[in-house]
Amino acid sequence: MTLSEYRMMIDDADRELLAAFRRRMEASAGIAACKQRQGLPVRDPLREQEKLDTIRALVGAELADYAAALYETLFALSRDYQTKLLAPKDEKALRCGLLGTPLGHSYSPAIHAMLGSYSYELFDTPETGLSDFLKRGEFDALNVTIPYKKAVIPFCAALSPEAEAVGSVNTILRRPDGTLFGDNTDCAGFRALVRESGVSVAGKKALVLGSGGASRTVCHVLRELNAREIVVISRTGENNYENLDRHADAELIVNATPVGMFPMNGEMLFSLTEFPDCAAVFDLVYNPARTALVLQAEHLGIPAFGGLRMLVEQACRSAELFTGRTVSEETAEQVLRTLRRKSENVILIGMPGSGKTTVAAALAEALGRQCLDADTIFADWTGMDIPSYFAVYGESGFRAQESDILLDLGRCSGCVISTGGGVVLNPMNYDTLHQNGTIIWLRRGLDRLAREGRPLSEHADLAAMYETRAPLYARFADFTVSNDGTVAETVQAILEVLE
Ligand code: NAP
Numbered sequence: 001m002t003l004s005e006y007r008m009m010i011d012d013a014d015r016e017l018l019a020a021f022r023r024r025m026e027a028s029a030g031i032a033a034c035k036q037r038q039g040l041p042v043r044d045p046l047r048e049q050e051k052l053d054t055i056r057a058l059v060g061a062e063l064a065d066y067a068a069a070l071y072e073t074l075f076a077l078s079r080d081y082q083t084k085l086l087a088p089k090d091e092k093a094l095r096c097g098l099l100g101t102p103l104g105h106s107y108s109p110a111i112h113a114m115l116g117s118y119s120y121e122l123f124d125t126p127e128t129g130l131s132d133f134l135k136r137g138e139f140d141a142l143n144v145t146i147p148y149k150k151a152v153i154p155f156c157a158a159l160s161p162e163a164e165a166v167g168s169v170n171t172i173l174r175r176p177d178g179t180l181f182g183d184n185t186d187c188a189g190f191r192a193l194v195r196e197s198g199v200s201v202a203g204k205k206a207l208v209l210g211s212g213g214a215s216r217t218v219c220h221v222l223r224e225l226n227a228r229e230i231v232v233i234s235r236t237g238e239n240n241y242e243n244l245d246r247h248a249d250a251e252l253i254v255n256a257t258p259v260g261m262f263p264m265n266g267e268m269l270f271s272l273t274e275f276p277d278c279a280a281v282f283d284l285v286y287n288p289a290r291t292a293l294v295l296q297a298e299h300l301g302i303p304a305f306g307g308l309r310m311l312v313e314q315a316c317r318s319a320e321l322f323t324g325r326t327v328s329e330e331t332a333e334q335v336l337r338t339l340r341r342k343s344e345n346v347i348l349i350g351m352p353g354s355g356k357t358t359v360a361a362a363l364a365e366a367l368g369r370q371c372l373d374a375d376t377i378f379a380d381w382t383g384m385d386i387p388s389y390f391a392v393y394g395e396s397g398f399r400a401q402e403s404d405i406l407l408d409l410g411r412c413s414g415c416v417i418s419t420g421g422g423v424v425l426n427p428m429n430y431d432t433l434h435q436n437g438t439i440i441w442l443r444r445g446l447d448r449l450a451r452e453g454r455p456l457s458e459h460a461d462l463a464a465m466y467e468t469r470a471p472l473y474a475r476f477a478d479f480t481v482s483n484d485g486t487v488a489e490t491v492q493a494i495l496e497v498l499e
Contacts, residue, residue: 025081026158032082036326042082048075086324094118096322100145101125105262105287107339108143111312114335115319115327141322142172149213156182166220168213171318183321186217189314197305199280201225207250209233209269210257214284218254241269250275255283260291265411265435268292278302286311287413288436289344295431312336341498343413345437349476351466352421352457353450354442355483360418362491372409374419381405399426406432424472440494441477445484
């Protein structure tokens with residue numbers, strides 16, 4: 001061989017070496033994150049010694065010392081890289097945010113405000129602006145949501161093994177050299193949701209609705225948990241909503257579509273009654289807390305779980321990647337509790353004159369929330385007071401109109417809602433109120449119910465009315481609170497049950 005041929009050989013080998021070096025350093029970054037999570041030191045002398053012994057044996061006696069010298073340098077470079085990655089960051093200076101579109105009702109800013117002191121902006125970016133946004137780079141780290149979890153991949157210089165395996169990126173980190181690193185914390189989120197549910201996936205047949213980014217994440221985790229069979233249902237796929245009967249033996253159903261998500265509350269793709277073996281339902285949607293699918297599962301006695309736990313867990317894992325700091329389980333629990341409390345409505349039901357309007361206003365004030373009074377909204381919507389509406393349209397007309405108004409109120413998040421005394425007469429109102437709320441039955445002694453100026457109850461037989469309605473109030477209510485004391489006492493009692 002000539003000198004130039006040998007040099008070409010060296011150039012080829014260097015190209016392979018550099019590619020292997022890049023892969024090695026990427027794995028090293030992953031190891032840094034694992035060590036941080038497990039509280040392990042960067043240096044592991046035992047592991048280094050074992051590696052050196054293996055390398056000496058593999059390379060042969062003649063090159064053993066050279067190979068050992070090369071690897072000692074590599075170990076030092078890896079340690080240096082890991083130390084740099086794990087160095088405490090100035091959190092306040094970190095510019096983080098959520099990339100997607102549309103982002104109107106995202107819970108992420110509220111969650112990240114509880115997880116760290118970095119800034120967290122909503123980067124609502126149209127598809128035409130995606131490339132420009134990622135290249136301009138006015139951020140240090142990002143979460144990525146619909147519709148960009150796949151689209152961002154070509155902009156990442158490297159992916160974590162999990163993001164690579166799933167083909168979906170929901171977290172992007174800017175590396176010290178300015179390039180982007182894509183990771184996937186949705187997997188950890190879905191794992192946590194399944195773990196918390198206590199549902200065993202192994203050996204079960206699962207239907208996964210939708211074929212987008214979340215669906216790929218779910219399938220990846222279900223495979224890892226040894227599901228027996230995983231079928232993706234896609235509107236345009238071989239398995240679709242027209243031939244669901246092929247899979248009537250499904251034991252797990254996971255909704256990874258936006259169907260049922262605010263503002264499309266109440267929508268669902270099929271009835272669970274078509275799946276007699278269904279043992280559990282997971283719905284990745286978290287607003288409302290209970291989608292129509294989850295509500296139907298509850299009615300059928302099938303354990304069902306919404307997506308809030310997954311949302312919080314993926315955010316915690318992303319925050320760890322943003323800051324290089326571990327988020328404890330206690331913090332994750334606290335965030336979940338706070339978010340649940342803040343996002344769900346508190347709904348007061350009870351007999352006419354039991355004090356719902358007054359208590360709701362005081363409760364809203366105590367909680368710093370908006371108060372919605374169904375009766376007042378009824379008058380605003382219809383332009384008529386309730387007795388006049390009753391006189392013109394009868395009770396059935398009134399109840400139908402009231403249910404329509406409740407459909408709108410039930411979709412809200414984080415409000416205090418005071419309802420009319422008869423809402424429990426229409427069983428459909430239960431799902432409307434329960435989908436996103438804690439329902440409290442406000443009880444007051446019959447002799448203390450306000451009647452004055454209330455044409456509908458002024459001359460009614462309240463005892464008979466109570467007899468009919470009490471079991472219905474009990475069926476709707478998550479909690480019962482007495483309003484026989486002062487308003488302040490009642491508000492305090494409600495705050496206690498909400499805790
Ligand atoms: P995506 O990439 O846009 O995929 C959604 C998929 O749902 C689509 O590929 C489509 O599949 C199907 N779909 C969309 N509209 C539909 C409709 N009207 N009827 C039936 N199917 C429809 O979105 P994604 O990122 O996978 O997210 C899906 C849902 O999961 C969203 O609601 C999101 O909020 C939620 N999610 C929650 C979490 C969490 O932490 N809880 C995390 C990720 C996602 P086909 O075209 O194949 O039918």
